[in-house]
Amino acid sequence: MSDHVHVHRFENGLVLLAEPMDWVESAAFTWLLPAGCGHDPADQLGLAGFTCEMVQRGCGPWSSREFVERLDNLGIVRSAGVSLAHTRFGAAMPRARLGDALEVYSQLVLTPHLPAGQVEESRQACIHDIQSLQDAPAQQLMQALRQQHYPEPLGRSSQGTLEGIDIIGHPQLTQFHQSHYHPDGSILAVAGNIEWDELRDHVGSLLDQWQGPADHFPSPAETAGEDLHISHPSSQTHIGIAFDAIPYSHPDYFQLRGAIGVLSDGMSSRLFTEVRENRGLCYAVQASCFSLKDRGSVMAYAGTTSERAQETLDVTLEQLTLLGKGIEPDELERVQARIKSALIMQQESSSSRSGSMTSDWYYLERVHSLEELNKVLDDLTCESINTFLAENPPDNFRIVTLGEQPLEFSHAVS
Known part of the structure; x- marks a missing residue:
């Protein structure tokens, strides 16, 4: 390879x-x-x-x-x-x-x-x-x-x-x-x-005859938006939660990725187990890392019925907050296996590999090899991830909902 x-x-x-x-x-x-x-x-x-x-x-x-x-x-x-x-x-x-x-x-x-x-x-x-x-x-x-x-x-x-x-x-x-x-x-x-x-x-x-300089990217505004409810006539309610996190270019990115994997990767993840399987609150729940050039975030989604929307929001926020207290060895082992499997599958696709190379170069100005990524994943430990989470706990949540009735945003950005 x-x-x-x-x-x-x-x-x-x-x-x-x-x-x-x-x-x-x-x-x-x-x-x-x-x-x-x-x-x-x-x-x-x-x-x-x-x-x-x-x-x-x-x-x-x-x-x-x-x-x-x-x-x-x-x-x-x-x-x-x-x-x-x-x-x-x-x-x-x-x-x-x-x-x-x-x-x-x-x-x-x-x-x-x-x-x-x-x-x-x-x-x-x-x-x-x-x-x-x-x-x-x-x-x-x-x-x-x-x-x-x-x-x-x-x-x-x-x-x-x-x-x-x-x-x-x-x-x-x-x-x-x-x-x-x-x-x-x-x-x-x-x-x-x-x-x-x-x-x-x-x-x-x-x-070789193609010419033209790159334009400077527009400077962002100083302030972001606020929590929001979008009124939508439906028996379903859709919930979105975001909080600030490090971008892909940060040296500790894979500490974050491992933690969010525990939260959301697969049917053994905390969100699936606690929000969907144990309580039956929703039909879909997930969270993922989202990265821009110089900043990142974690964005979570849950889809549920209007009757169970408030409890779904509360339990999802609870799980996000509890993540800051750390992860367990068996959780890390599952996440490492899932991410490695995805990397191996990517190597079977020339399209996937070309896409990941452009992403790496844009964020890092270099390209991760499979061997390097495997080593980064092998080096993840509960201690390293828990140290990262203690220093960067999920908080200051931005919440957007879409459905018939607004929900109470008691854990939103203050």
């Missing part, structure tokens, strides 16, 4: 990462561009996502239909999306098609057509995406939780708002592409059955 990641930074600022996986027959890449929704103007929320939709409607020598046919003919499984900091394109294919796939996506990034005649069609796709949240209350709740917990623009949704999408026109889309689809700040990670020298030279030939 490979433990070597190649790194090359081109003169224009683009970082190319590659990890050979000669036991697979596939290749995959993840391409992050510094064009996230954090750059959306305040009155044009959704511009990054709208632009991402439009750049996939033809590029270089291919019309919109020809572009899709080209990808299908190459057997490419693809994805695209927008986060706070980046626009992301992902593609997986048979290894022999990697060079062709990189050529197509290089044209997408450098020379998209952005056809004016398809702006309204793209707008409707963005509007439909926003309106679909009405049928996904759990997703709606977690978006609201991020918006309330983080100061603007850090809690933004990449989908934007109906008002923002409505006023975006072709000039704004063109300007966003020209201003943010730049090499400086871009990360291209490739994993699979590849030859490094050939890959580096090919990417260089495709992108």
